[in-house]
Amino acid sequence: MAAQYGLRTRDASGVVTLDTTVTPIRSLKMMTVTGNGAFDQYFSIPEIHAESFVVVDSLEDRGEYTYSPAAWYSTGSLQLRQPQTATWQVMILSRGAESAGGAGTYGIRTRNNSILTQIDSVNRALTVRYSGQFQFGQQSPAFIQWADINFPAAITTYERPLVFLNAADYMMVGNFSVKGGPGNWTGFRLKAWPFSAHGAAWNQFMTIKWFCSSQQAGVTSPGQYGASVRDGAGVLLFATTMNITSLNSQPASNSFVQAGPALTGGSWYAPSQQMPWTGSYDDYVLANALFSCTNIIQTTQPIRANFGGFWPGNRGILQMYVDNGSGINPLTANGRTLFAARPMRPL
Template sequence: MALYGARTKDSAGVVTLDTTVTTVRSAYTTRVTGRGSTVDQYFAIPQIKASSFVVVTPVNPGGELPAAWWTTGQLQLRRPSTGTFNVTILEYNGLPDKVALYGLRTRNGSSFTQIDNANRVLTLARNGAFTMGFLGPGSAVLDRTVTFSSPITTVDQPFVFLNLDSPGMVYKFTMRGSAGNWTGFSLSWWPGVSNTQKFVVSWVAGVFGSSGSAGDYALRLRDETGAQIFVTTDNLILMNGFPSNDRFVRSGSDLADPQYYWTSYRMPWTSSAQDYFLANSVIGGPFFDGSSSYDNPVGFIGTDRSFLQAYSAANSQTYGSANNGRTLFAARLMRPI
């Protein structure tokens, strides 16, 4: 079978980039600011194409995160108030751009690879794992704060992806640090489904930048300023699965406790235990319903990885909607850590 594309290997013969089997999606980032008390607000963003997937995250870590939907050229936010939000536009088939003059673009059937000066790829910056949940009678890990081995110095927040090795639900994700000095993140266990869960959270933090060194075996790409935009010693974080605009829909059994009514939402997942979900955009901030803010736990309630489970709190059953407007995608590393 004929193959068309580019392949690089390191000194040990490990493939570091293979455009014939690996689809790399590009990204464009911008920001929008809410215009006040209007419930549904719309923002013209011409970079959103028919093939785009949009991720919305709070600029202020842990701040309220509105529901988000989009159509070609337009972003919709529900109750953004006057908050400012990061908007990352990821492309399924690349983003040709008049200013994309430096980089690499290949196509092999449905596999499209684009890395250039206008559209950056997501690369691994830090990673780790920790245990949460019920450890035994009178002992549980409810909250964890992770400190990176060294701060991540990008202006934009890193994308932090989580994976659980067994059933568990997490929420209250908050980045630590500030622009140019991201020091880690915090996370909490939500025992609303089961207070006897114990699970390992594996995490990876990615940035839209390049920090690897070329060494003797590598392909390196630079932009018009001479800055490195990619080197094949970088480990790419790949979007594995391309959810549509409204995949998180009401499904499963709702839960009630003395304080809140928890509406159940689910979205189709990849059925693979290798895939991580994006914490920043699904549990990176609470919903705001016009008067109160409510948490949004997410995770897996059993061994079935064909769906990702989420809940949204409200004062009563009447507040559940058709979909919850949280935007995320499945991701995995191009090569093992």
């Protein structure tokens, strides 16, 4: 039997609330970068390591036209295409193996063979704040195109919260945006995309499950049972009573590839891209950035919608399209970044 190194806590009834020898906890470092108006802009970010995963997200609410720039990253470097002069949120997924210089003064780090946990005042854990379920799409004879979700109470972090989506089966969604702004995030919007090119699937009424996560603690400390972490100012960073968002990183690769038939209609078409997915119906996909729009600026159709999801009965592929009304200057989903995730405890 392998040596057991790590942290285990139980509640008053003896139920295990945290076991770092079984479940890794990967946390996020959030920061911002500001564009200088260049077509391609490169940022030096030492916190990006060879095995890191990075998501670049908007801090604005432009409704259905909320967009994020195409983003690529490599060790120590982030590339944004046409970031303009806006400020963007950058999220770097911890692997639990960062050097001591990159860790916060307050926190927890454990290692048990290949299972790593890092929660500290720099790389902070995501907590599930709210969750729910809704239906939209085709319901004969009507088509419900928009879902507009309000959180029970605003999330008051500067950073935009992360919304993760799943579906009972088929899902084809886009034009994602989080409502509100820094310090007052109030909900999210999502559009159902119908196309006959999807075959019979597009007639399905989609049942969407979701949860929202943030670095703002949603519960109090665990008292005499469990463990908690606070920063130097006494702000609660983590408690074993929280429902942590288990980030699984990207399932198989860091980009999409051209695969599958494009959607066409007259002069309009949307190229098809796919990437391997986890194969599990338990895994949610991060909506931020992936399902929001792209702005390519120097065209008559600058805002391009990204939409996609899952085919019926198939969680081995994540399917994406990029709306291209003009039939020129097609985009791809390459460079779009995402996480697969699930709540550590049932919702």
